[in-house]
Amino acid sequence: MKVTSIILLFFLLCLTLQAQQKDTTHTLQTITIFSTKPGAITPVQTLGGKALEKMNSLSVADAARYFSGVQIKDYGGVGGLKTLNVHSMGTNQLGVFYDGIQLSNAQNGTVDLGRFSLDNIEQIDLYNAQKGVIFQPAKGFASAASIYLQSKRPVFHDAETLHGKAGFKTGSFGLINPSLRIEQKLSARMAAVVSSEWTHADGQYKFRYRYNDYDTTAVRKNGDIDAWRVEAAIYGNGKDSSNWHVQGYYYNSARGLPGPVVKGHFENGQRQWDRNAFIQGAYNQTFGKYSLQLNAKYMLDNVRYLDTAIVTATGPLMNRFHQHEYYLSAANQYRIKDWWDLALSADFQLNQMTAVNLDHFSIPTRITTLLAAATQLHLHRVDIQGSLLASIINESTKLYTSGGNRRAYTPTIIASWQPAAMPALRLRAFYKEIFRLPTFNDLYYTTTGNPTLKPEYSRQYDLGASYTKTSDGWWQYVAIQADAYYSRVTDKIVAVPGKLFRWQMQNIGLVNIYGIDAGVQTSPRFFKEVGTNFSLKYTYQKATDNNDQQIVYVPLHSGSVTTNLSWKAWDLNYNFVYVGARYYGSVNIPEYYIAPWYTHDLSLSWHISQLKLTGEINNIFNQYYDVIYNYPMPGRYYRMTASVNF
């Protein structure tokens, strides 16, 4: 670690020296790493545009590591499952939205963020509580926290009618990742875009375990992936104020599931094939004081899972799961006064799931109706939002016992205040109640499912402040954000393991979470030609269960540092992520202790006209670590990217 510290020290000393040479003329545009939304009334963190491009990230999950208040669960490698947990409330409490419509998975309730490549993503927003607007689908009110992924929209300058981007990434793990994007102007009011990529990797990397007197190095195997993604969309504007878009998405992958590294089993024989396709569309229209938004979606999801180590009476274990989802939403907003809005949204969703070769599976159908009524007051220096969500769930099964129908009413109150004395300062507070339904796996999965499960409830209290200041001086930009929160999750759904065939989902958990999220970022300009950005994020989370023990995989302290220097055609990025000590067992004893981990990533890119080349070194100091116990992460690895705009 000494080497790291010395290098950092040197790096920072250089910066300190530079800082003394003040320069007051600025010619370059400042690009902030985490852009802030002026007037946001709920805590939000945004990664977008150029900043997102500069990060050494392959997928949304890699980028989301830099947010505060989150934990990434990463099973390692290019193909490994990557999920996000906000404020220790559980992955299932997070809503993931793609172009405004939720990506859901009724089977397991989680969305693998590793599957969303940044190639087609324009912006990522992470909101605590909910997006701070009332004019949105009812689903927007229905998660404890939400992450919004916005795909890139076609933009045409002047007389352009066709352009695109071709890219190629390669590097460690046998990665081959060509991508192509084409944007076509169809008419003055319509544009189309097609984006496609192929990701192939053998997923092999070295890992190392040291304990007692042994020190062993091996190669991670069966982590290969072969995935295709194709997306197409048409965007249109009506002659009036309306706009609409329709998009189709197709993802097809075959991958190995590397499994935990245990004695005698450094590799695994499980494989999974996924096919996911959806078509979705949105329509927006404003008639004077009234605005309307319609959304619709149909999704098909097929999963095939093979475990060659388990041979049943009919051969190796092979499960197939099929899901259908139908979704319709209407959101309405009426501006009663300039300072008073009223909104009403209604969502209707149907989820069906069938399974092949799975004993005792119930074949469930879930019909979810969500109704949200919300109002917002924009007063002189105060914004107040209140919403009430009614969730009506009707569930039936073809066989066995159904989880039954549910009905719940959950309120949210959000307030934001700008003190007169300090216009750069904004104070905010929210209270939100929400629940999450047990997933189909929780309720019905052969031997583990438990139809008697109750929904998991969470209550969140948050108090925060943001300070944003831009100036003409050399110190162009500074933003500080801090939130303190308390959340309480009751009836938490926990898998209680038993003997070989007897795991069981139960509502045994209670989690109390006391946390602080804080972030500082600044963009000083020490030299005329050199643009700099620094961001520091810190999270403190005390998340304890019934027995007052810190819950599994949640560190007390975590944080990230992101820095960026641009000079002429060059761009240098340095990113650091720190995750403190954690426990993988539900008691905080030394046997279950996992040491802190931290990675240093560096990337350098150069561009000339439409060509851009980037080289990355990730985990520079080759630290071996586990995010999930016994799922080793890669040591130092490299990536190179070339892209051409045409």
Added chain:
Amino acid sequence: MRKWIFVLLVISACRKSGSDNSSSQVTHVTDNTNQTSFYLLNEGNMGLNQTSLDYFNGGKGDYHLNIYGEINPTIVKELGDVGNDMKIYGNKLYAVITGSDRVEVMDKHTAKHLGEISVRSGRYLSFYNGKAYISSFAAASGSTDGSGFVAEADTSTFQVLRTVTVGRQPEEMAIAGSKMYVANSGGYTTSNYDHTLSVIDLNTFTVSKTIDVAVNLHHVKADGYGNIYVSSRGNYTNRPSKLYIVNTNTDAVTDSLNLGVSNLAIQGDSAYIMSVEWSNNTGSNTITYGIVNVKTKSIVSNGFIQNQAITTPYGIAIDPVTRDILITDVKDYLLPGTLYCFDKTGAKKWSVTTGNIPSQITFIQ
């Protein structure tokens, strides 16, 4: 800028340097020093490589937690993943580590690593005439219907000599004369459990007979009267867990007893029985205890311990000298477990914290 340097330096300094070490922990649990010493194997949750070995020194009344890593610091990934059975034969201590596809062989007195027998998904151990026998959930070579096997291994070279195909997902074995009785569970296919005992003729190492008993068989124990006691886990819905008695002269089921069995230990004429039985209908476990007199083949007691706080009884063993009853409590399977010691009247003598999922107790005689 100073603040930044400080923050980064602090962050860089937070990881413990070098490798960590597992060290055993000793608890003095009793002043009563006439108890038999034993090893206790903690199963550990699947995928966590958490199997651990504890040692009780009966002459001192001391309990040593997690001794393997300290005694064998160079063994990569310690004992491994999911320890399912443990026995002493000759001067060696054998532990079947299911998820690690091996049987760990240690010195009986020092727990020093001596070698390992490579067997995929091993479950239970048995010994006969200088050979070790290991049942396996893995498919026998050439089998496509999920049939498992029993491997025969040499106890000095630790090599597997031959295997014999039995029923699906075989569990425990018992030996009577030159015959081995293997309980087949069929647990990988819950819609179609196996329901047979495979009888292996140990002279020829072939299956000489298959006895139809009941679904999802688990334990088999021999008594001193030429009978073996076979437990069925049931199917958790409409077939309850039960105990069956097979006469080893006729190889026929002669009796069945209406009591649930998840684990049992036979000492003299008494079979001590515990049951944690899950029901898909009620969504809960039912916990019972009982004693069966193996001479009369009848239930003589519906409980043998007093006033205890055990939540999920799992392992059971009877001290061959004092007749003390040792029972492990695995709680919710996630927390460290507890070992309870009761005297033969069922009064609690002592208890101690163990590793995760304490399961097998092996006395050192």
